[in-house]
Amino acid sequence: MRKTYNQSKANLGKRLExxxxxxxxxxxxxxxxDIRKVPTPVQIKSNNKGNITGYVTRGEWVDYVGVYNGRTIVFDAKxxxxxxxxxxxxxEHQYExxxxxxxxxxxxxLVVEFAKMHEEIYLLPFKILQEYWNAREAGGRKSIPHSAFVERCDLIRSxxxxxxxxxxxxxxxRE
Known part of the structure; x- marks a missing residue:
């Protein structure tokens, strides 16, 4: 059976990236x-005279890592x-x-874009993410509502x- 995917989902995040x-x-x-995109890991199956075949593997990283004002920053874009x-x-490995x-x-x-509804981009500090993650683990809500972004996060603009x-x-x- 051939695996199929939703084309719009495959491109979700490309604009933000x-x-x-x-x-x-x-x-x-x-x-x-200096902030760098972490490359998507690829497992090479074969290399025949420069003709490489392989597949994308599950990464253990988030999207970006860098340094700003003497501090390390690490984040994922969603x-x-x-x-x-x-x-x-x-x-889970990204959260960890x-x-x-x-x-x-x-x-x-996290940098989070509400693409179709609001076309807004927010900076979600880890501490707020952690609150919602822990609540979910305890049987609570499985998502962070847009209203929480509006009330508690910074809207990112040009x-x-x-x-x-x-x-x-x-x-x-200074968390």
């Missing part, structure tokens, strides 16, 4: 931060087309990596010539 890549180039060019962020959109790095002093967070100026929301973070 492109915006973040442009942002990171702007940050690097201005000397503000896009949702519904009125909340389903916690199932974040894989964010948690581990947060506990060791890194600035950990500013000062930077496509998605999210770093301004990290100033003074």
């Amino acid at each position: 492109r915006l973040l890549d442009m942002t990171h180039l702007q940050y690097k060019n201005k000397g503000v931060a 896009e949702t087309s519904v009125k909340n962020l389903p916690l199932d959109n974040l894989q 990596l964010l948690k581990s790095w947060h506990e060791k002093g890194a600035i950990a967070f 500013e000062g010539g930077v496509v998605l100026h999210y770093l301004k929301h990290l100033k003074g973070w």
Whole structure:
């Protein structure tokens, strides 16, 4: 049986990823931060005279890691087309990596885009993510509602010539 996938779901997040890549180039060019996209891991099956075959494997990382203002930052980018962020959109190994790095002093967070409903992009600090994750583990809600983003998170906008100026929301973070 051939595995099929939803084309729109396959492209979910690509727009946000492109915006973040442009942002990171702007940050690097201005000397503000160095943030890199973590490559998608690929298992190579064969290499026949440069003709490589392989498949994407499950990564153990999040999307981005870097340094800003002398501190490590680590985050994942998520896009949702519904009125909340389903916690199932974040894989357990991604949550555990964010948690581990947060506990060791890194600035950990999610960048979340509400694509179809609001076209809004928010910075979700790890501590808020952790509250909802723990509540879900205890049998509670399985998603973070849009209203929580509006009330508790910073809305990311284009500013000062930077496509998605999210770093301004990290100033003074001492979690």
